[in-house]
Amino acid sequence: MAKESSNGDQHTITRPPPTPSPLRFSKFFQVIAVDNYFTGSKDNLKKWIGHPRFELIRHDVTQPLLVEVDQIYHLACPASPIFYKYNPVKTIKTNVIGTLNMLGLAKRVGARILLTSTSEVYGDPLEHPQKEEYWGNVNPIGVRSCYDEGKRVAETLMFDYHRQHGIEIRIARIFNTYGPRMNIDDGRVVSNFIAQAIRGESLTVQAPGTQTRSFCYVSDMVDGLIRLMGGDHTGPINIGNPGEFTMMELAETVKELVDPTVQVKIVENTPDDPRQRKPDIAKAKGLLGWEPKITLREGLPLMEDDFRQRLAVPKKQNN
Numbered sequence: 001m002a003k004e005s006s007n008g009d010q011h012t013i014t015r016p017p018p019t020p021s022p023l024r025f026s027k028f029f030q031v032i033a034v035d036n037y038f039t040g041s042k043d044n045l046k047k048w049i050g051h052p053r054f055e056l057i058r059h060d061v062t063q064p065l066l067v068e069v070d071q072i073y074h075l076a077c078p079a080s081p082i083f084y085k086y087n088p089v090k091t092i093k094t095n096v097i098g099t100l101n102m103l104g105l106a107k108r109v110g111a112r113i114l115l116t117s118t119s120e121v122y123g124d125p126l127e128h129p130q131k132e133e134y135w136g137n138v139n140p141i142g143v144r145s146c147y148d149e150g151k152r153v154a155e156t157l158m159f160d161y162h163r164q165h166g167i168e169i170r171i172a173r174i175f176n177t178y179g180p181r182m183n184i185d186d187g188r189v190v191s192n193f194i195a196q197a198i199r200g201e202s203l204t205v206q207a208p209g210t211q212t213r214s215f216c217y218v219s220d221m222v223d224g225l226i227r228l229m230g231g232d233h234t235g236p237i238n239i240g241n242p243g244e245f246t247m248m249e250l251a252e253t254v255k256e257l258v259d260p261t262v263q264v265k266i267v268e269n270t271p272d273d274p275r276q277r278k279p280d281i282a283k284a285k286g287l288l289g290w291e292p293k294i295t296l297r298e299g300l301p302l303m304e305d306d307f308r309q310r311l312a313v314p315k316k317q318n319n
């Protein structure tokens, strides 16, 4: 088991770790998906429902969960700012109580647990690009803090359970990720721009438009998370695509690829919007042998195809 975090800190473990679950030696993977459907959709799981090695449980992670597992991918949390700000008390409960419950489960059954933390732990970063050693610049009482401070506490809980109880932990710091099957009304920038362009609406660039993000395609992200879970390093490890774009550049790219006739309009921004974000992925490359393969220009059309199907708007021949 990993005794050292990827940033080199030693972590004294005060108790022997729980015995690993015997499921770890089972021949076949079985998957139990747990979701309260706040932002998720059963539609995305249609393909698996009825499969003999797949189970789906409607459950809220703020309540304890009793199942037998050997790996826990703890992703449950609204991630789009409009959804995580909608009920901030619930968001922080999901991050704190939800993570405590998942760690309690990991401890009871001896499972390894991976937390999907976020680039938002760096806040409005004063270092660029962001390395894992950077402690961040976060407003602890702002409207985003239910999410960014919530994830910071979740990381703390992970390391405390690791040090105190010997739980095998993995922490991924995910940077903006997009792809097919995102909720069309998710509210995050890539899905907004693609849906707007397909509907022939103006693309809403929030002011000033010079703020940057780095966008990772979903299959690259999944590959990174599986490598992190299977590897020897606790993390935290940044997983993201270092290609950095201003929101105006993103709008221009979507316009060019989806519909060059749509307009781009500047609209009001929300408080505490980070001004720049780009991962340093040296650790992911060195420790996991991971780097993203899909560029933004390759990923956007794949998402456009899926959105067009769901919105029932075929691509015009002359586009």
Ligand SMILES: NC(=O)c1ccc[n+]([C@@H]2O[C@H](COP(=O)([O-])OP(=O)(O)OC[C@H]3O[C@@H](n4cnc5c(N)ncnc54)[C@H](O)[C@@H]3O)[C@@H](O)[C@H]2O)c1
Pocket: 034, 035, 036, 037, 038, 039, 040, 041, 059, 060, 061, 062, 074, 075, 076, 077, 078, 079, 080, 094, 098, 116, 117, 118, 119, 173, 174, 175, 176, 177, 178
């Ligand atoms: N996509 C990104 O850009 C990004 C970036 C950083 C971190 N992350 C993290 O990755 C994870 C997944 O993000 P996503 O983009 O797929 O978000 P999403 O909102 O599309 O999916 C989150 C899922 O969690 C479920 N959920 C929310 N609260 C829950 C609760 N209390 N109990 C059970 N289920 C609950 C939702 O119904 C949904 O299925 C989140 O933890 C998010 O913080 C995502």
Ligand SMILES: O=c1ccn([C@@H]2O[C@H](COP(=O)(O)OP(=O)(O)O[C@H]3OC[C@@H](O)[C@H](O)[C@H]3O)[C@@H](O)[C@H]2O)c(=O)[nH]1
Pocket: 079, 080, 081, 118, 119, 120, 174, 175, 176, 177, 187, 188, 189, 190, 192, 193, 204, 205, 206, 207, 211, 213, 247, 269, 270, 273, 274
């Ligand atoms: O319609 C829009 C939506 C958003 N934006 C801008 O696009 C940028 C990205 O905004 P998003 O809402 O997609 O996501 P953010 O980068 O703010 O946060 C995300 O980052 C990391 C994750 O943890 C979360 O998935 C999410 O919180 C912001 O600068 C925002 O102002 C627009 O210009 N127009």
